Amino acid sequence: MKHFTVIAILVASLLALLPASAQNTPPPITLTLAGYAVPREAYDEIIPLFQQYWLAETGQQVNILESYQASGAQSRAIAGGLEADVAALSSEPDITRLVDAGLVNEDWKANEFGGIAADSLVVFAVRPGNPLGINDWVDVIQDGVEVITPDPATSGGAQWNILGGYGAAWRGFVPGYEGEEGAAEFLRALATNIAVLDRDGRESFLTFERGIGDVALTYENEVYAGLLAGGEYELIYPQSTIRIENPVAVIDTYVDAHGTREVAEAFVNFLWSEDAQRVFANHGFRPVNPVVRAELGIFENGAGAAAEATPAAEPSSIEHNPLIAFPPVTDEFTTLDIGGWPQARTQVFGEAGLFTQIIAEVQGR
Amino acid sequence: MAEQSQVYGSSNIGEQPPSSRPYVPGFGAWGLRLMAISYLTVFIVIPLLVVNVQGLRFGLDVFWQSISRPEAVSALTLSVTTSLVMTVINTVMGTLTAYVLVRYKFPGKTLFNTLVDLPFAIPTLVIGVMLVLLYGPQTIVGKFLQQELGVRILFDTPGIVIALLLVGYPFVIRAVQPVLLQMDSNQTDVAQTIGASPWTTFRRVIFPIIRPAMVTGALLSFARSLGEFGSIIVVAGNIPMRSQTGTVYVYTQVEAGNMQAASSVSMVLLLVAFAATIGIDMMNWRRHARN
Amino acid sequence: MREIKPRSPLALLLIGIAVLYAVVLFAAPLVAIIYGAFKDGIDPIIETLTDPAVLHAFEVSIGLALGAVLINTIFGLVTAWVLVRQKFRGRGLFDTLIDIPFVFSPVIAGYAMIVLFGRGGWLAPPLFPIVFALPGILLAKTFVSLPFITREVQPVLGALSLEPEYAAYTLGASRWATFRRVILPELWTALLYGIVLTFARAVGEFGAVAVVGGNIEGYTETATSFVFRAMNDRNSTGAYVVSLILCLVSLLILFLMNLLRRRMVVSRG
Numbered sequence: 001m002k003h004f005t006v007i008a009i010l011v012a013s014l015l016a017l018l019p020a021s022a023q024n025t026p027p028p029i030t031l032t033l034a035g036y037a038v039p040r041e042a043y044d045e046i047i048p049l050f051q052q053y054w055l056a057e058t059g060q061q062v063n064i065l066e067s068y069q070a071s072g073a074q075s076r077a078i079a080g081g082l083e084a085d086v087a088a089l090s091s092e093p094d095i096t097r098l099v100d101a102g103l104v105n106e107d108w109k110a111n112e113f114g115g116i117a118a119d120s121l122v123v124f125a126v127r128p129g130n131p132l133g134i135n136d137w138v139d140v141i142q143d144g145v146e147v148i149t150p151d152p153a154t155s156g157g158a159q160w161n162i163l164g165g166y167g168a169a170w171r172g173f174v175p176g177y178e179g180e181e182g183a184a185e186f187l188r189a190l191a192t193n194i195a196v197l198d199r200d201g202r203e204s205f206l207t208f209e210r211g212i213g214d215v216a217l218t219y220e221n222e223v224y225a226g227l228l229a230g231g232e233y234e235l236i237y238p239q240s241t242i243r244i245e246n247p248v249a250v251i252d253t254y255v256d257a258h259g260t261r262e263v264a265e266a267f268v269n270f271l272w273s274e275d276a277q278r279v280f281a282n283h284g285f286r287p288v289n290p291v292v293r294a295e296l297g298i299f300e301n302g303a304g305a306a307a308e309a310t311p312a313a314e315p316s317s318i319e320h321n322p323l324i325a326f327p328p329v330t331d332e333f334t335t336l337d338i339g340g341w342p343q344a345r346t347q348v349f350g351e352a353g354l355f356t357q358i359i360a361e362v363q364g365r
Numbered sequence: 366m367a368e369q370s371q372v373y374g375s376s377n378i379g380e381q382p383p384s385s386r387p388y389v390p391g392f393g394a395w396g397l398r399l400m401a402i403s404y405l406t407v408f409i410v411i412p413l414l415v416v417n418v419q420g421l422r423f424g425l426d427v428f429w430q431s432i433s434r435p436e437a438v439s440a441l442t443l444s445v446t447t448s449l450v451m452t453v454i455n456t457v458m459g460t461l462t463a464y465v466l467v468r469y470k471f472p473g474k475t476l477f478n479t480l481v482d483l484p485f486a487i488p489t490l491v492i493g494v495m496l497v498l499l500y501g502p503q504t505i506v507g508k509f510l511q512q513e514l515g516v517r518i519l520f521d522t523p524g525i526v527i528a529l530l531l532v533g534y535p536f537v538i539r540a541v542q543p544v545l546l547q548m549d550s551n552q553t554d555v556a557q558t559i560g561a562s563p564w565t566t567f568r569r570v571i572f573p574i575i576r577p578a579m580v581t582g583a584l585l586s587f588a589r590s591l592g593e594f595g596s597i598i599v600v601a602g603n604i605p606m607r608s609q610t611g612t613v614y615v616y617t618q619v620e621a622g623n624m625q626a627a628s629s630v631s632m633v634l635l636l637v638a639f640a641a642t643i644g645i646d647m648m649n650w651r652r653h654a655r656n
Numbered sequence: 657m658r659e660i661k662p663r664s665p666l667a668l669l670l671i672g673i674a675v676l677y678a679v680v681l682f683a684a685p686l687v688a689i690i691y692g693a694f695k696d697g698i699d700p701i702i703e704t705l706t707d708p709a710v711l712h713a714f715e716v717s718i719g720l721a722l723g724a725v726l727i728n729t730i731f732g733l734v735t736a737w738v739l740v741r742q743k744f745r746g747r748g749l750f751d752t753l754i755d756i757p758f759v760f761s762p763v764i765a766g767y768a769m770i771v772l773f774g775r776g777g778w779l780a781p782p783l784f785p786i787v788f789a790l791p792g793i794l795l796a797k798t799f800v801s802l803p804f805i806t807r808e809v810q811p812v813l814g815a816l817s818l819e820p821e822y823a824a825y826t827l828g829a830s831r832w833a834t835f836r837r838v839i840l841p842e843l844w845t846a847l848l849y850g851i852v853l854t855f856a857r858a859v860g861e862f863g864a865v866a867v868v869g870g871n872i873e874g875y876t877e878t879a880t881s882f883v884f885r886a887m888n889d890r891n892s893t894g895a896y897v898v899s900l901i902l903c904l905v906s907l908l909i910l911f912l913m914n915l916l917r918r919r920m921v922v923s924r925g
Binding site for chain 3: 393394398401402413416419461465466469470477478481487489491495496497499527531534546547548550594595638641642643646
Binding site: 082 | 875
């Protein structure tokens with residue numbers, strides 16, 4: 001039976017090829033995109049745009065196979081032999097693992113966007129009317145508040161959440177928990193309040209949607225995705241939070257083996273095009289393309305609107321969703337402000353990491 | 366081993382004698398033996414070897430450290446305790462159900478008897494999805510339990526036990542049923558005639574006969590539920606030290622890239638489950654020896 | 657034990673408890689899933705059933721489950737034969753090993769395959785992609801459903817009388833003819849029963865497939881992986897509809913099991 005299926009598929013695809021090759025157009029090409037859990041809806045819109053673009057440019061059809069799972073798990077699957085051409089993951093360490101495995105060239109960050117496809121912020125989602133009055137990190141660690149976050153062992157989003165709170169405390173935005181030691185204490189209080197620790201950002205936020213917990217720590221874009229799908233909760237910005245930077249990279253070893261380098265690179269570059277960035281914005285991601293950022297009024301901390309020189313935008317068919325806004329927060333910091341990823345990766349996460357030890361300790365009581 | 370296949374669902378009504386057939390030579394004996402051995406080697410011995418090598422690859426010390434990490438101990442304990450609770454409930458309810466199915470005529474009995482095997486046929490992931498639909502905090506049942514009784518089913522221990530009860534449901538019934546069918550009704554009739562209460566009749570006449578089958582069913586459902594994953598992954602909360610079972614811990618460790626820890630813990634799970642099945646074999650062997 | 661009409665209050669109570677327990681445990685979740693699949697009307701159902709990803713997922717699940725059945729039927733029969741009819745050193749060990757997939761966490765089985773065939777694995781690189789491709793899923797499904805056929809056939813084979821076999825040999829039948837004409841007919845029902853159980857287990861597998869398949873939509877995604885993904889895509893109706901179809905498939909399987917069990921009772925009774 002299986003053989004019949006395989007033969008049938010082969011025959012069918014051969015038949016499908018015949019007219020195409022008769023017209024002397026390049027044969028269709030297949031690209032595999034391995035993503036982390038939450039940007040699926042955005043990619044579902046960007047992919048058809050790219051397919052049109054590529055067809056117009058080269059006359060070639062491109063099929064894109066997609067796989068989405070928790071960022072860490074996805075990165076390990078790619079390292080273990082999931083031969084994707086493009087990896088769109090949640091955080092830099094998950095690409096670094098592929099660099100260490102010899103799959104991605106060291107220079108993956110060498111472009112004007114530093115290899116980052118889109119930004120976001122760590123925010124809170126709370127129940128309608130914010131009954132517990134959760135407005136900042138310090139409210140999240142009050143006694144009896146049930147916190148929902150994914151598991152940093154598998155999820156990139158979870159690592160962002162933990163670093164968001166850790167950094168906010170370290171930088172003095174959580175009264176009573178300032179500085180490095182205060183930040184560690186903050187993590188202890190946070191870990192005590194965690195009610196469910198799902199494997200990825202999407203699963204975790206759905207647990208919150210199903211009615212578990214008082215506050216979900218998550219990506220800003222994930223809350224927007226939920227609100228657009230009719231979810232009933234409120235989006236809360238803490239005073240101080242971390243800028244989430246979601247990297248994307250061509251997997252050099254696999255594209256060379258598949259002969260898909262050209263189209264894979266074109267796809268990744270297309271993600272930075274104004275249209276693709278507008279799609280990201282419409283799904284709640286903070287765009288990285290300066291033109292689209294200017295359209296949405298997103299500027300670096302402290303920089304006024306006038307300070308940023310913005311090239312004129314080309315007319316686009318993609319309109320911004322008026323329901324989505326990207327307000328500034330008082331203190332938007334990045335991983336570099338708290339020592340950078342390599343340090344966070346070993347000191348906070350990993351088997352001997354601070355958070356790993358704390359969660360086992362406090363939940364075991 | 367005859368006992369096992371009853372529990373997988375076939376009704377070997379009556380005891381199969383242990384096979385004591387003489388070796389019939391020929392029939393391409395060597396070729397067949399080679400086929401069987403390679404099949405078991407490829408599909409069972411090699412994966413087992415992989416897991417053991419991975420678990421022990423940094424030596425016994427590291428293996429011991431991995432399984433004595435508090436998260437690992439707690440996950441293993443949660444697996445064993447939820448499975449035990451399930452086994453106790455399942456043994457009582459399964460024996461009762463088997464008795465009812467054998468003893469009484471009632472409308473819908475044939476359908477009931479057919480549906481007993483549902484957990485053998487249904488994907489366990491689907492069992493998990495069903496439970497989310499039924500006991501989720503937004504459903505009528507879930508809301509009622511949470512708000513009125515303060516019980517959280519999903520993402521906590523009760524959800525795990527309920528999922529295991531569904532998965533383990535047929536084992537005790539299908540083990541006890543054939544034994545009850547074979548039993549001589551005269552014995553119970555006599556007991557009742559001489560004035561024994563139903564409870565005494567059960568305790569003194571029925572129970573001793575079905576006890577081995579009950580234990581077999583119980584051990585099998587216990588072993589089966591230790592390895593259960595599909596339904597648990599949906600209903601368990603995955604919090605280390607609280608709502609993370611052994612198999613989910615293994616999954617998280619695999620996904621987190623910690624293969625040595627994943628292998629060590631699954632070796633322990635396998636050992637416990639295997640001890641249960643060996644218990645079944647020994648019991649059958651003793652019984653055959655006695656007869 | 658004789659079947660009687662329940663007359664005493666105790667009997668009615670016992671029936672009541674057994675039925676109530678089954679209803680709470682099974683019927684309520686079944687009703688919930690039917691409600692979940694139909695609550696948004698018929699359109700999402702049609703949408704799900706015409707979604708190429710869903711159709712492909714069912715194709716993969718069913719096609720590869722049949723593949724697992726094929727492998728396990730051939731090798732399972734041979735294994736049952738060897739274990740019953742041949743005596744050799746280590747037989748007891750092999751006999752015990754067969755139950756391993758029954759108690760083994762499928763996740764770890766999937767992971768063992770990645771260690772073997774994944775990038776930089778023990779047996780890497782294989783001739784063709786195994787993990788994160790269809791062959792890996794076939795292997796995973798074969799592993800988890802391995803015990804059923806051997807365990808169903810073994811006792812029947814062990815209980816067979818040898819006389820008809822000797823008679824056939826004496827009358828000059830070849831070994832193969834004897835097997836096909838004399839032995840196989842006796843095993844048929846048990847074998848079919850084993851096949852049905854194997855198929856059910858292989859179709860429903862999730863853990864091993866989740867690890868080994870990589871969940872590539874339209875390629876390595878199976879029906880159960882689709883359910884898991886749809887739950888996470890806020891496509892709950894899709895998840896419920898596919899779950900319901902899997903339930904219907906399992907009810908069909910149950911019906912077959914029941915039919916076969918009756919045949920077994922009749923043929924042995």
